[in-house]
Amino acid sequence: KNEVEQSPQNLTAQEGEFITINCSYSVGISALHWLQQHPGGGIVSLFMLSSGKKKHGRLIATINIQEKHSSLHITASHPRDSAVYICAVSPNFGNEKLTFGTGTRLTIIP
Amino acid sequence: ETGVTQTPRHLVMGMTNKKSLKCEQHLGHNAMYWYKQSAKKPLELMFVYNFKEQTENNSVPSRFSPECPNSSHLFLHLHTLQPEDSALYLCASTTGTGFSEAFFGQGTRLTVV
Numbered sequence: 001k002n003e004v005e006q007s008p009q010n011l012t013a014q015e016g017e018f019i020t021i022n023c024s025y026s027v028g029i030s031a032l033h034w035l036q037q038h039p040g041g042g043i044v045s046l047f048m049l050s051s052g053k054k055k056h057g058r059l060i061a062t063i064n065i066q067e068k069h070s071s072l073h074i075t076a077s078h079p080r081d082s083a084v085y086i087c088a089v090s091p092n093f094g095n096e097k098l099t100f101g102t103g104t105r106l107t108i109i110p
Numbered sequence: 111e112t113g114v115t116q117t118p119r120h121l122v123m124g125m126t127n128k129k130s131l132k133c134e135q136h137l138g139h140n141a142m143y144w145y146k147q148s149a150k151k152p153l154e155l156m157f158v159y160n161f162k163e164q165t166e167n168n169s170v171p172s173r174f175s176p177e178c179p180n181s182s183h184l185f186l187h188l189h190t191l192q193p194e195d196s197a198l199y200l201c202a203s204t205t206g207t208g209f210s211e212a213f214f215g216q217g218t219r220l221t222v223v
Binding site for chain 1: 154155166206209216
């Protein structure tokens with residue numbers, strides 16, 4: 001069993017829909033990261049969370065440390081949001097290496 | 111543009127070749143990483159360098175040889191690779207302060223023939 005599990009693996013939605021991607025982890029962490037990977041491979045960091053909630057534009061990320069669970073929400077989804085979204089964790093303070101989930105492939109249809 | 115640059119973007123090499131991947135960051139970061147992304151598998155850590163010193167080798171075969179001459183540059187030297195080594199190789203950097211966002215390069219798509 002992976003230390004970081006994401007669901008769903010694939011998600012297709014209509015433009016404008018509210019999107020939720022979930023991430024569960026089984027290890028102690030210092031931070032949880034949400035990353036975005038577009039075709040071509042480059043990865044961009046969207047959020048780094050250690051508690052609570054963060055918002056950036058139409059993206060919202062939440063984390064529940066007690067339940068070891070995080071969600072990434074996209075409001076008013078748009079075709080340009082189509083990408084692979086990856087959850088990753090940093091295992092403990094002082095160590096910034098990442099352990100990754102398998103990713104969620106999101107496709108937004110116009 | 112994330113501030114981390116990888117070259118080349120694409121590489122095709124034979125199993126007897128020797129090649130090198132290069133990563134450069136101008137963010138003033140002190141930690142650099144090589145990650146591997148194979149088809150249908152999560153990204154996995156290969157090597158970690160902190161302040162030019164290798165601090166982690168994730169049981170990577172010796173046909174992959176990293177080099178970090180300074181905090182801004184990281185290389186991955188490749189020799190006698192196997193077709194199953196074909197993957198996307200991603201470089202990343204962090205501040206090295208213990209709690210930092212990661213910045214990734216665009217990756218090198220490697221095909222071993």
